[in-house]
Amino acid sequence: MIRRILKISLLVVLLGVFAWTFYFLYSKSDQPPVVYQTISPFDTLIVKKTVATGSVIPRREVNMKSQVSGIIEKLFVTAGKEIKEGDVIAKIKIIPNMINLANAENRLNQAQITFDNSQTEYDRNEGLFKQNVISKADFQPYELKLKSSKEELNAAEDNLQLIKEGVTKSAGTATNTLIRSTISGMVLDVPMKEGSSVIESNTFNEGTTIASVANMGEMIFEGKVDESEVGKIQEGMDLVLTIGAIDKESFAAKLEYIAPKGVTENGAIQFLIRAALAKNNGTFLRAGYSANADIILAKKEKAFSIPESVLQFEKEKTFVEVETAANKYEKRYIKTGLSDGINIEVLDGLKKTDKIKVPQMATPGEG
Numbered sequence: 001m002i003r004r005i006l007k008i009s010l011l012v013v014l015l016g017v018f019a020w021t022f023y024f025l026y027s028k029s030d031q032p033p034v035v036y037q038t039i040s041p042f043d044t045l046i047v048k049k050t051v052a053t054g055s056v057i058p059r060r061e062v063n064m065k066s067q068v069s070g071i072i073e074k075l076f077v078t079a080g081k082e083i084k085e086g087d088v089i090a091k092i093k094i095i096p097n098m099i100n101l102a103n104a105e106n107r108l109n110q111a112q113i114t115f116d117n118s119q120t121e122y123d124r125n126e127g128l129f130k131q132n133v134i135s136k137a138d139f140q141p142y143e144l145k146l147k148s149s150k151e152e153l154n155a156a157e158d159n160l161q162l163i164k165e166g167v168t169k170s171a172g173t174a175t176n177t178l179i180r181s182t183i184s185g186m187v188l189d190v191p192m193k194e195g196s197s198v199i200e201s202n203t204f205n206e207g208t209t210i211a212s213v214a215n216m217g218e219m220i221f222e223g224k225v226d227e228s229e230v231g232k233i234q235e236g237m238d239l240v241l242t243i244g245a246i247d248k249e250s251f252a253a254k255l256e257y258i259a260p261k262g263v264t265e266n267g268a269i270q271f272l273i274r275a276a277l278a279k280n281n282g283t284f285l286r287a288g289y290s291a292n293a294d295i296i297l298a299k300k301e302k303a304f305s306i307p308e309s310v311l312q313f314e315k316e317k318t319f320v321e322v323e324t325a326a327n328k329y330e331k332r333y334i335k336t337g338l339s340d341g342i343n344i345e346v347l348d349g350l351k352k353t354d355k356i357k358v359p360q361m362a363t364p365g366e367g
Contacts, residue, residue: 038323038355041306046338046345048298050232052273054223056243056289058214059276062183065207066198070094070177075194077211081187089187090179090210092198104160111149111156118142118149185215188287219277219285221253221293224270227262233295234258239275240294243285251285252278255295300338303345310356311336311344320350321357329357 073093077083122142129139190211192198201207221241225233239253259272275293277285312319318336321329334349350356 036327036329036360037358039307039310039358040355041304041346041350041352043302044305044343046300046303046305046340046343047296048338048340049294049296050225050229052223052225052239052293052295054221054273054291054293056219056241056277056285056291057222057287058185058188058216059218059220060183060185061188061212061214061287063209064089064179064181064211064213065201065209066090066092066179067200067207068092068094068177069200070198072192072194072196072198072210075190075192075210077187077190079187079190082185083181083187083213084184085181087181088178089181090192092177092179094177104156108153108156108160111153115146115149115153118146122146179210181211181213183213183215185213188212188214214287216285216287219287220256221275221277221291223273223291223293224265225258225273225295227269227271230258230262230271232297233273238296240296241275241277241291242294243289243291245286245289246283249283251283253293254278298338300345303338303343304347304350304352305343305345306350306356308339308342308344310358312359322350323355323357 070092072090074091076088076090083089122145125134125139125142128134129136192208192210198208198210199205221239233255235255235258237255239255241251241253243249243251253275255273255275257272257274262269262271264270306320310320312321317333319331319333322332324330332349332354335347337345337347339345
């Protein structure tokens, strides 16, 4: 009796498990099909561009250097000050070279001796000439010798004064101990201080920079483009600059120079470019701001477009899946045009009323 009850109980359990399994499989197979998101073509602005990194600098920046060696006695400018061409930047106190100073003093002494001797001979022969002892022709050489020795004495005095003070009597107010600006603009930097030593600028030495001056009203962008992109750009193209230090504002520029020779940086070939900034709306641009430049390669208004993320590929062909009925799609080969990396222009194969299947991994976006 007990065995019979156990058999019946086991049979009931097996029937229950079978029934539950059948119900589970049926309910799972009855789930609704996957409904894909769709998107229709739209008109939008497409701008194809490449990016260059660099900085904003003045077109003309000049380093003011000393023409004499010595010590800065006085500085008349500070960084940020606006100055005009000819304004005095600094005054140099000359520390003469001892060898040059000794040679100059020796020259002056020799010139003085020669002049005194010429003066004595002139005075003696002048008396003889007035007494008609000697002729005019005999007297003229002494007169000429006196004038020549006088000129040499003046030259020796000027040379000694020049070595000592950097200026001569005959020069008047002209002196190379006063460093003057050669352009009008803003003082960007004054790397030297009063009391610092400076070296003169000459053929063998660049000289010490006392101050740098630039015209801040004419700025340019200077950056570099990778060799893979340089073939796509040409002079005259428009640029849009974004400067990290200035939020929510962009600046227009026009490409004016592409270097004919590249340089190697971090294993890649880079080409220098320069672009002239358009007159801005009053925003002050500091020299050396880092900037990114979007170089406009191509641009099209109201381009008939779709998100690039919905494209699918079959060998060398491009297609999308277009809805033909509820949750039914057909493969449609299309011809594409300009792309900005987000949206792509459709030249042929679609209409505005078409609904395009969005692959589940894609995230469509317009603009």
